[in-house]
Amino acid sequence: MVDNNQLLRFTTAGSVDDGKSTLIGRLLYDSKSIFEDQLEAIETTSKKKGHEGVDLALFTDGLRDEREQGITIDVAYRYFTTPKRKFIIADTPGHIQYTRNMVTGASTANAAIILVDARHGVIEQTKRHAFIASLLQIPHVIVCINKMDLVDYSEEAYNKVISQFEEFSSKLLVKDIRFIPISALLGDNVVNRSKNMDWYQGAPLLHTLETMHISSDINKVDARFPVQTVLRPQSDEFRDYRGYAGRMASGVLRKGDEITVMPSGFTSKIKSIDTFSGEVEEAFAPMSVSITLEDDIDISRGDMIVRSNNKPEAQQDIEVMLCWLNNSPAKPRAKYTIKHTSNEQKAMIKEVLYKIDINTLNRSSDDTDMAMNDISKVRIRTTKPLMVDPYRENRTTGSIILIDDATNETVAAGMVV
Structure with a gap:
């Protein structure tokens, strides 16, 4: 029965210390998806760090630097199965300098879980990650208002975050947004329904993930x-x-x-x-x-x-929404290598049409500098034509990456408009 289960890929996002790794640890722990030797190793590490119980975040924070700093740096992939569905989780970083890793983790996701600290509400990184989820055409977004235990399980605090997020998300292209009040640390509304929040009538997170409809993101029309x-x-x-x-x-x-x-x-x-x-x-x-x-x-x-009766456009001047991922800013009219499906060409950023203000989603055509984590609409000129489709119609033929020829680093990821 499990082998025939539908696979759901989801990513977690949100600001640093919002509890993403703890949430995933709670999902794995309460759904009994952890091997005994893993559990013993984490229990030992938790005791050494002085924790009374099990530090659930350690199930995903695997890098040594992450464990020492208590933050997620790389994208950590975890796999688990319930009787109803199989899951692949991409635990992505919350720090602003690791937003590029969030783009990587979210690029193949069917759903995005965005965590918000109930005490702090919607902040810039929350908006950034929500906008990237919208840009990547992720159809389902689940906003988990975490740390409800620290606001006395207040319905008022929960509703305040919802109104903040809805005000911002009205400009996003997301079909399905759901809100769940949780405490990842204590397990409220993660796998089991919370007894502390009787006012919440919706399903807990795991049940939502198990029953969520998944539509294929593969274009079945254009060969x-x-x-x-x-x-x-x-x-x-x-x-x-x-x-x-x-x-x-x-x-x-x-x-x-x-x-x-x-x-x-x-x-x-x-x-x-x-x-x-x-x-x-x-x-x-x-x-x-x-x-x-x-x-x-x-x-x-x-x-x-x-x-022959259904051709893509062969373009040399391509307009894309570009996420700049590199520490060094974009160089005006510099040469890059563009990768699109199996095609590699030399390319240059011909023009920055506008830049997105993450806080307001307004477009700015005056500021055309692109630094790390900036999201801009640009026009790219390639040496030979690329056969592209709009990203909203075809994820595979609608996506590109740019590589710096000098350092061989991936500097940007883009979606064809």
Whole structure:
């Protein structure tokens, strides 16, 4: 029964010390998803640190620096299963200098849990993480108002945070926002319903996660096949074989389909679709396959095979919402390497159209400098055309990253508008 369970990927976000790691530790602990040796190791470490009980945050804070500082730095992934669903958790950092890790953890999530300290309410990092969740098209956001035990389980404090968040979130593109009052430390409304908050009539967090509807984020309409490599076996049996190998980014391709190779524009028909297990009649995302064509066409890594009646735009001037991730600010008209599916090109930031003010979500076209954690709409010029779709329609062909050629560091992640 468990093997057939639907998988839910969710990320936790919020400001530092809002209790993200403790919440995940409580979920794992109360759902009995921790091995005995793990529990013993954490109990020992908790005693050494002088804690009376188990420090639940240690279940996710695995790096030595994290344990010493009591904060989360890297993205910690945890896996657990209940009788109703399987879960992958991405515990992301709250410190502002690690916002880039939050982007990484949230990029594949079906839902985002945003923690808010009931004493402090909605602050800048809360808004930043909520905006990134909206930007990444995460369909479900659960706002957990944590540390309710420190405000005497006050319904008034809970409602105050809701009104703060709703005032801000009215400008976000999030379909589903839910609010749950919790105490991650004591377990109120995490796995079990709280006896201290009779005024809250909703479900606890785990039940919400178990019953939440998950819609696939894979575009099933637009057939996109980025070519990763060309297969030319040397054996006599397959001497004439020329296959184009890669992973279906979206949609479906079938044997006999009329296709176009982008950006060259050459057309052909699919002769066969091969997998490790043998030939198949169709390929759909996210299958890895090798496609052969009826005509010999010059195709190489970075090209894209698409249906002739459904082509993406081949663009050299691309408008993207860009999250700047690097400590060093963006350099005007500097050269970067842009990665898009299997394609790599040289690129430059041609123009910063506007920058987002995280606190108000207002657009500023006067301030065009991009420093770490800034989110801006920019126009990027590439040396050769890229086959892109808007990110809201296709997560795979609508996302890019920029790499600094000098340091080889990933400096920015972007979503095609």
